Amino acid sequence: xxxxxxxxxxxxxxFEREARQRYEEYRAMGLxxxxxxxKPAPEQLxxxxxxxxxxxxxxxxxxxxxxxxxxxxxxxxxxxxxSLFGEIxxxxxxxxxxxxxxxxxxxxxxxxxxxxxGVDGGEPWLFCKDRKMIALVPGYDRHFxxxxxxxxxxxxxxxxxxGPDMDQLEEAVKDPSVKGMFCVPKYSNPDGCTFSExxxxxxxxxxxxxxxxxxxxxxxxxxxxxxxDDRDELANVFEIAKRYGTEDRxxxxxxxxxxTFAGAGISAVAASDANIAAIRKRMTTQxxxxxxxxxxxxxxxxxxxxxxxxxxxxxxxxxxxxxETVLRTLDEELxxxxxxxxxxxxxGYFISLDVTTGSAKYVEELCxxxxxxxxxxxATWPRGKDPEDKNIRLAPSYPSVxxxxxxxxxxxxxxxxxxxxxxxxNA
Amino acid sequence: xxxxxxxxxxxxxxFEREARQRYEEYRAMGLxxxxxxxKPAPEQLxxxxxxxxxxxxxxxxxxxxxxxxxxxxxxxxxxxxxSLFGEIxxxxxxxxxxxxxxxxxxxxxxxxxxxxxGVDGGEPWLFCKDRKMIALVPGYDRHFxxxxxxxxxxxxxxxxxxGPDMDQLEEAVKDPSVKGMFCVPKYSNPDGCTFSExxxxxxxxxxxxxxxxxxxxxxxxxxxxxxxDDRDELANVFEIAKRYGTEDRxxxxxxxxxxTFAGAGISAVAASDANIAAIRKRMTTQxxxxxxxxxxxxxxxxxxxxxxxxxxxxxxxxxxxxxETVLRTLDEELxxxxxxxxxxxxxGYFISLDVTTGSAKYVEELCxxxxxxxxxxxATWPRGKDPEDKNIRLAPSYPSVxxxxxxxxxxxxxxxxxxxxxxxxNA
Numbered sequence: 001x002x003x004x005x006x007x008x009x010x011x012x013x014x015f016e017r018e019a020r021q022r023y024e025e026y027r028a029m030g031l032x033x034x035x036x037x038x039k040p041a042p043e044q045l046x047x048x049x050x051x052x053x054x055x056x057x058x059x060x061x062x063x064x065x066x067x068x069x070x071x072x073x074x075x076x077x078x079x080x081x082x083s084l085f086g087e088i089x090x091x092x093x094x095x096x097x098x099x100x101x102x103x104x105x106x107x108x109x110x111x112x113x114x115x116x117x118g119v120d121g122g123e124p125w126l127f128c129k130d131r132k133m134i135a136l137v138p139g140y141d142r143h144f145x146x147x148x149x150x151x152x153x154x155x156x157x158x159x160x161x162x163g164p165d166m167d168q169l170e171e172a173v174k175d176p177s178v179k180g181m182f183c184v185p186k187y188s189n190p191d192g193c194t195f196s197e198x199x200x201x202x203x204x205x206x207x208x209x210x211x212x213x214x215x216x217x218x219x220x221x222x223x224x225x226x227x228x229d230d231r232d233e234l235a236n237v238f239e240i241a242k243r244y245g246t247e248d249r250x251x252x253x254x255x256x257x258x259x260t261f262a263g264a265g266i267s268a269v270a271a272s273d274a275n276i277a278a279i280r281k282r283m284t285t286q287x288x289x290x291x292x293x294x295x296x297x298x299x300x301x302x303x304x305x306x307x308x309x310x311x312x313x314x315x316x317x318x319x320x321x322x323x324e325t326v327l328r329t330l331d332e333e334l335x336x337x338x339x340x341x342x343x344x345x346x347x348g349y350f351i352s353l354d355v356t357t358g359s360a361k362y363v364e365e366l367c368x369x370x371x372x373x374x375x376x377x378x379a380t381w382p383r384g385k386d387p388e389d390k391n392i393r394l395a396p397s398y399p400s401v402x403x404x405x406x407x408x409x410x411x412x413x414x415x416x417x418x419x420x421x422x423x424x425x426n427a
Numbered sequence: 428x429x430x431x432x433x434x435x436x437x438x439x440x441x442f443e444r445e446a447r448q449r450y451e452e453y454r455a456m457g458l459x460x461x462x463x464x465x466k467p468a469p470e471q472l473x474x475x476x477x478x479x480x481x482x483x484x485x486x487x488x489x490x491x492x493x494x495x496x497x498x499x500x501x502x503x504x505x506x507x508x509x510s511l512f513g514e515i516x517x518x519x520x521x522x523x524x525x526x527x528x529x530x531x532x533x534x535x536x537x538x539x540x541x542x543x544x545g546v547d548g549g550e551p552w553l554f555c556k557d558r559k560m561i562a563l564v565p566g567y568d569r570h571f572x573x574x575x576x577x578x579x580x581x582x583x584x585x586x587x588x589x590g591p592d593m594d595q596l597e598e599a600v601k602d603p604s605v606k607g608m609f610c611v612p613k614y615s616n617p618d619g620c621t622f623s624e625x626x627x628x629x630x631x632x633x634x635x636x637x638x639x640x641x642x643x644x645x646x647x648x649x650x651x652x653x654x655x656d657d658r659d660e661l662a663n664v665f666e667i668a669k670r671y672g673t674e675d676r677x678x679x680x681x682x683x684x685x686x687t688f689a690g691a692g693i694s695a696v697a698a699s700d701a702n703i704a705a706i707r708k709r710m711t712t713q714x715x716x717x718x719x720x721x722x723x724x725x726x727x728x729x730x731x732x733x734x735x736x737x738x739x740x741x742x743x744x745x746x747x748x749x750x751e752t753v754l755r756t757l758d759e760e761l762x763x764x765x766x767x768x769x770x771x772x773x774x775g776y777f778i779s780l781d782v783t784t785g786s787a788k789y790v791e792e793l794c795x796x797x798x799x800x801x802x803x804x805x806a807t808w809p810r811g812k813d814p815e816d817k818n819i820r821l822a823p824s825y826p827s828v829x830x831x832x833x834x835x836x837x838x839x840x841x842x843x844x845x846x847x848x849x850x851x852x853n854a
Contacts, residue, residue, distance in 0.1 A: 037499070055480040073690070100718070101718045108713040109713075126551070142715075145711075262497065262498045263500070263715055264496065292690065294718065
């Protein structure tokens with residue numbers, strides 16, 4: 001296809017007429033499809049029902065160290081879960097705490113702790129009046145919201161195919177009121193890129209004006225590969241940081257929410273000795289211990305990283321065709337028109353779609369009128385405002401392949417219509 | 428028996444010699460008994476194994492509203508759990524949020540929220556430099572520690588048999604920097620008393636200088652009766668507070684930690700519309716949802732307060748003889764000597780023992796040398812310091828009846844020895 005902007009007025013009108021006709025046909029179907037959130041599909045959840053069904057006769061009640069998991073104790077979680085998450089996150093068992101069902105909760109609690117108690121004896125962040133966070137854009141709305149909740153302003157740094165634009169980032173952290181950043185270094189949300197080793201190295205070695213600068217290293221999709229023989233590899237941030245003496249800079253989190261049950265799995269935090277000690281100190285006041293029965297049940301099925309990888313291959317069987325359907329459809333419908341670009345992730349839960357500047361909200365509207373719910377446009381930017389109104393996050397995990405095929409076509413046709421409108425407006 | 432202080436020097440020496448002899452006999456037994464924490468005994472945990480063993484075939488995966496509990500959703504928890512905790516705590520379902528496994532975590536999060544965001548648009552508590560909390564003494568160490576963690580100083584108010592000394596409390600809250608208090612209004616920790624209706628009324632009606640004064644109403648033992656036909660009744664604080672327009676003053680929490688599994692049950696918070704809205708607002712940033720599978724499993728077995736009461740009667744079968752053994756032993760060994768006083772609770776997890784002023788730490792030491800671990804003396808006071816060194820918390824739930832019989836005798840003999848020492852020192 002030729003780029004749409006090179007079309008003659010007649011050809012453009014014909015292109016739009018055809019798109020409009022197809023759009024109306026889809027609309028008449030009265031669909032209801034949801035591509036808004038990265039939720040596992042029922043088939044993926046069914047895979048973990050053996051965990052649901054696990055009985056005392058199967059796994060007993062005792063952790064490896066003899067603790068009765070039905071009673072109080074083990075503030076830092078079961079050793080077996082700490083070891084497992086150590087493997088997943090690339091950290092020693094002693095540098096891991098296995099928690100409840102939510103890694104978001106761990107991140108929230110950590111930022112909250114920095115706000116009320118500061119870092120390593122430093123001033124509580126709440127007393128830094130013009131505190132700021134780096135916002136990688138496009139990024140994850142829930143990360144932004146934690147920062148917003150605690151009153152941070154944002155310095156936006158764009159994502160590239162190898163992670164954040166490091167030149168811009170290194171410049172931004174020269175401001176001492178810039179206290180930290182969230183990131184999803186593997187299969188990032190939403191664009192699915194994985195930070196290059198060079199990016200990880202620069203993140204570890206960069207000079208930050210704030211001595212208490214923290215990077216929340218959200219390993220949400222670190223084992224969530226779509227292709228077992230073609231997966232992105234993320235460098236071990238703790239190993240690299242040690243070379244620069246910046247291991248205290250990184251707080252890594254992960255969970256089994258998209259490995260076993262969403263919102264009913266196990267989450268964990270990995271960090272340096274000093275950070276784990278500070279988190280543990282807070283936890284001694286906060287909780288007696290997280291749910292060890294659920295940890296015990298998880299430990300029964302997942303003894304090591306190999307077991308996790310086997311489970312992720314089973315997930316990929318369901319997820320792969322969904323991602324491929326979206327990507328093939330976007331390719332068939334939009335490639336060469338010069339009206340959209342999109343990521344081609346090898347894992348994670350999202351595809352990032354950039355449409356003509358000023359058109360994303362209109363695409364969202366068109367989709368909504370056809371019964372296709374997208375992640376609210378703007379969500380990939382702080383405070384829900386995409387200044388160029390062009391980024392759309394697609395979440396193809398939940399609907400069936402058939403539904404996704406339809407939804408992708410509707411999205412593509414909507415992008416075509418929005419592009420026509422933009423071309424006419426700028427003519 | 429006559430009061431020990433009326434003994435002649437010879438009689439006292441003989442009394443001490445006998446006590447010393449018995450003490451040495453116990454010490455020679457090389458025991459290891461733990462009366463330190465309010466942990467359920469294995470037999471109590473076994474009672475809940477059907478919950479451990481519940482399968483998908485039994486209870487399905489869906490909440491009453493159709494939500495698949497294996498996936499994300501339901502920020503405020505399952506309706507069925509909200510209703511159940513509503514019954515337990517005396518609140519409407521809509522005023523309850525069902526959370527994770529820890530009510531301590533709910534309390535911590537609430538105080539943290541007040542510290543970072545204030546109450547109802549007011550100044551964040553962290554900015555109140557001389558912030559203080561009421562400490563009811565004797566009280567629960569974990570409550571004190573949350574307040575300490577967030578930098579509160581304490582104003583101590585003594586407990587009476589009907590709750591806090593309300594005259595002193597009403598005076599203390601005239602200081603606007605006194606921001607709140609924790610309490611266990613039914614079967615309080617450690618003295619097992621239940622607040623009288625008059626106390627509840629005065630707590631609801633008292634004038635506080637701080638408009639954002641908050642009472643954490645920890646209903647840890649609200650259904651934990653030892654005697655089904657002779658249980659304390661706690662007035663409904665929300666109903667009473669409504670009369671005075673102070674329903675925003677109270678934040679109630681409870682959990683099933685001592686109903687089903689300790690640290691692996693369900694907790695909940697109940698509060699006014701405004702408070703629930705503020706908590707919910709924070710939670711939208713903090714978590715996607717607590718573990719709904721565990722909530723679903725709990726909801727399957729416990730449909731209403733009657734089911735809970737039936738379970739508590741089963742617990743009482745195990746707990747009653749333990750409490751009665753301690754109380755009988757204290758009575759046999761110490762009654763009339765004028766060297767100790769102790770509570771006779773009808774529920775909860777603790778007995779509070781007051782010994783001769785300046786003797787509690789010595790009793791703890793004597794017990795430790797005999798292999799009996801007590802709750803650290805001082806724990807029932809803020810910062811772990813009992814100014815009179817006289818209060819000891821006994822937690823008889825975990826050891827067997829036989830072990831408790833021995834432990835109680837060792838405690839009693841230790842109290843006798845400590846009393847002799849005190850008498851001689853003051854002679």
